[in-house]
Amino acid sequence: MATEDVRAMLEDCANKLNIKTRHTENFLELQDDVAADFTLLTKVLYDFHKGQEPGDCKSSPLEQLVVEDFDEEQIWQELELQNTAVLRHFETVVNDIISDDALTILEEEKDEDNIDEEMAEDIGEEEEEEPHKKPKKQCEDGEGDFTDEDSDLDFDVDALEKREKLRKRAVGKASKAAGVPSEVDDKFFKLSEMESFLDDMDKQEGKEGVEDIDYFQDLPSDDDDDLDLDEDVSFKKQKKHGALKSSRNLKYKDFFDAVEGESGKADHQSEDEDDSMDGMQEDPEEEDEDDEDEDTIKEKEMRQKKVTFNLSGEEESEGEESEGEDIEDILGKKEPNSEKSAYKSSFEKRQEKMKEKIQELEKSALGEKPWQLSGEATAQTRPENSMLEEDVQFDQASRLAPAVTEETTLLLEDIIKQRIKDQVFDDVVRKNKPKEDAFEYKKRLTLDHEKSKLSLAQVYEKEYLKMTQEKTDEVEKPAHVEIQKLMDTLFLKLDALSNFHFTPKPPVPEVKVVSNLPSIAMEEVAPVSASDATLLAPEEVKEKSQAGDVLGDTEKTSTDKKRERRKKKTVKRIKIKEKERRQKEKEATQATRGGENKKQTKAEVAQNLQKITKGGKAKILKDEGKDKAVRSSQAFFSQLQDQVKSQIKSVKDQALKKKKKLKEVSVGKLKL
Amino acid sequence: MDTDNNSAPQITFPDVSESATEDATDFVQVKSKKSHKRKREQDGVGMEAEDSVAIKRPQFPPISGDQLKGGVDELRKIPVPPHRYTPLKENWMKIFTPIVENLQLQVRFNLKSRNVEIKTCKETQDIASLTRAADFVKAFILGFQVEDALALIRLDELFLESFMVTDVKPLKGDHLSRAIGRIAGKGGKTRFTIENVTKTRIVLADQKVHILGSFQNIKMARTAICNLILGSPPSKVYGNIRAVASRSADRF
Secondary structure, eight states, rough: OOOHHHHHHHHHHHHHHHHHHOOGGGSSOOOOHHHHHHHHHHHHHHHHHHHHTTTTTTOOSSSSSSTTTOOOOHHHHHHHHHHHHHHHHHHHHHHHHOOOTTTTOOOSHHHHHHHHHHHHHHHHHHHHTTTHHHHHHSSOOTHHEEEEEEEEEEEEHHHHHHHHHHHHHHHHHHHHHHHHOOOOOOOOHHHHHHHHHHHHHHHHHHHHHHHHTHHHOOOOOHHHHHHHHHHHHHHHHHHHHOOOGGGGGOOOOHHHHGGGGGHHHHHHHHHHHHHHOOOOOGGGGGGOSSTTTTHHHHHHHHTTTTOOOOOTTTTTHHHHOOSSSSSHHHOOOOOOOOOGGGGGGHHHHHHHHHHHHHHHHHHHHHOOOOOGSSSSOOTOOOOOOOHSSOOOOOOOOOOOOOOOOHHHHHHHHHHHHHHHHOOOOEEEEEEOOOOOOOHHHHHOOOOOOOOOSSSSSHHHHHHHHHHHHHHHHHHHHHHHHHHHHHHHHHHHHHHSSSSSSOOOOOOOOOOOOOOOOOHHHHSSSSSSSOOOOOOOOOHHHSOOTOOOOOOOTTHHHHHHHHHHHHHHHHHHHHHHHHHHHHHHHHHHHHHHHTTTOOOOOOOHHHHHHHHHHHSOOOOOOOOSTOOOOOOOOHHHHHHHHHHEEEEHHHHHHHHHHHHHHHHHHHHHHHHH | OOHHHHHHHGTTOOOHHHHHHHHHHHOOOOOOTTTTHHHHHHHHHHHHHOTTOOOOOOOOOOOOHHHHHHOOEEEEEOOOGGGHHHHHHTHHHHHHIIIIIIIEEEEEEEETTTTEEEETTTTOHOOOOOHHHHHHHHHHTTTOOOOOOOOHOSSEEEEEEEEHHHHHOOHHHHHHHHHHHHHGGGGGHHHHHHHHTTTEEEEEEEEEEEEEEEHHHHHHHHHHHHHHHHHHHHHHHHHHHHHHHHHHHHHH
16 A cells, blocks of 8 residues: 555656656746746655655654755755765665675576576666665664575575585686786796786776875765775674684685695585685775676685785775774784774775874884894894895805706706717817017018009909918818828838838038128118117127137236236247348348349338437438528628527527526525 | 889889789879889789788888889089099099999089089999999099009998098197108108008098008008107007008908
């Protein structure tokens, strides 16, 4: 009955609305009466649905919509108040339904689809027609909710179990085939999973970043509410299942997904437990609005038991806020908050986060620094083997010794084997220093001081040919080599027949003509090389005397001096004797001839004269020039006069001199 | 239109021309000289796609010299200073014969502008030959002998380096003259010696020094000349270049 009334009323309202809005062009101008009708309509609807609302639902406190003397704005405000509250409620419900394991939207088989569709339809119908009954039911606390739901819907237990198994397997498979296996993959760790996790984190962060920028929202953002509500739901779910393990009975598989090798076992085990207990709590942050489709649940299942990465500074702090009574909470899983945090504003939450961060930072700043940051750390100051975990960077002056790994050994062995096969060994070849005379060296590199006859092109051509033709020269050699070999064998045999005691030829002294000119004179003005070494040895220049060293005047001893004197005398004696002998011979020859040649040579005459005058035996009368022919008498007489005067003078001078001498003597005597 | 354009390279790619004519009959394309090369490439690509299905990379046939130029003839001008007119006239036959016959270029001496102009033509095979010819003429103009400059055409790795005496050390007046005299030597002896040992050719034109040869040899000659400018006696320079030359000879 009530429903009939409701329906009738609603139909009436709908009709009214349709009539009013048929001519939309009328809305271009003010229509007061239509406006009044609309307000009445809204009031009716509001009052009605307020009456239908369940008591527990936290919605607007207004029981009736007050429209008398109220402005449009005020009416809007009232409606908003109601709407937002109720919307929140609806969202909770919807999330709950989605997260409810009993009603999965996953389709592993066609049967499931049907069941899901049925359920969806059911849910849809209920929501459409009786939106208020649903929230009413959801608001009830305790397990009753879900049991009611279960009874409402046609529920196939077997189908559910099948679905569960398939899902588990799918999860298992998915977890196994979660991407490209990489180098660092382990039993516990998968690189691809980590990357997918990080991508989701980034997406989330991006979304929440957008949300942060949106300053024009008065009410708390829906996302946060959702998340909180989800947390509520999941927490409730866990409670509903009731089979909370005590801390003693917790095992590895409660926290983490099965390790690869044991996934089979784990699946079987976990299946049983899953029905009773819903395992770990899902990560609330991972429930984005976008991800609320088929894949979300899969991913959630995948992630719920894996090792998660503690990325600092992210929104996870939301989940970590709670003071978890359960062991799971303490052991780091993200637990849902208590219900009161659902209604905190985003600003408040941000502030809380900031505060936490600040506190953390302050604590770390004030507290003791780890040994890595506290200066010089000796082995005693740091924990044992802590350096093994540290990434140390330091410069090394010397090159590190090459790491000996299996691969390097194998490489080396390969090279060795190849070398042996090819018979190409790095044997040491005896090096011969080429003995080259300076002469030959100079010959080789003569400097040509003239303009080259060849043009540059020809020069290069010659060089090129020389380089390329070297190979052809070597080609000819093998013939020579063979000949040489044959000759050697032959000669060896001959030698064996003949005498093996071979005496070599006496060495012929080489005659080399070497001139003692400095090279500067031999060559051009510009010498090839300025060499100050003369080409002859000093002994070759001057023969060393038999006597030995040459002595200077001061170096000579008396014996040496006497020796020299004696030598000189003997030499002189010999000379004189020779002379006399010659003289005698000459005279003898002259005498034999009979005094014809009385001519004496000029030299002999001069010698005689000198002998005589020296001895004082004779005096040469010299013509002093006084007998000069006097031509004129005047000249004669003047000459005579001069002669006499000079004679007189000389006599006078002599007398004066004598006097002077005497005087001088007396003066000298007086002086004393 | 197509046939005209394709007639020139028909010698090298007969295949291309045939299929290109086919394309011409199918659809008419506006021809411009600029797009000539590009269109050729496109044809090549299209052809290959028809012939073999699974080829991913386009295969372009090697392009001939005149295609490389892009259809435009390039021109180089080398100015001739007045003191080289007569030598140019005397050696003109020797200069233009290798350029025209070996390199397939067109060369003339523009009397009005007093430039030697070298131009590519259809018969030119190699685009780099224009540079070589220009270098050859430039070397002759600078003062090298024709036979020596000819080496530039025959060999790839020969270079020409010029510098001024005052670049090495700022000299003026008598000092500068003396430095130039040191480089030359009595009767050109020193210069010839350096030329012979380092296998280069040196032209000493008042204050400018030009060296022609391969890179290493130019370096050796340049070092020797710089030492002479800086004041070393020729004997010392001889010793040094001989040592360096023998070392470099041993290396090869």
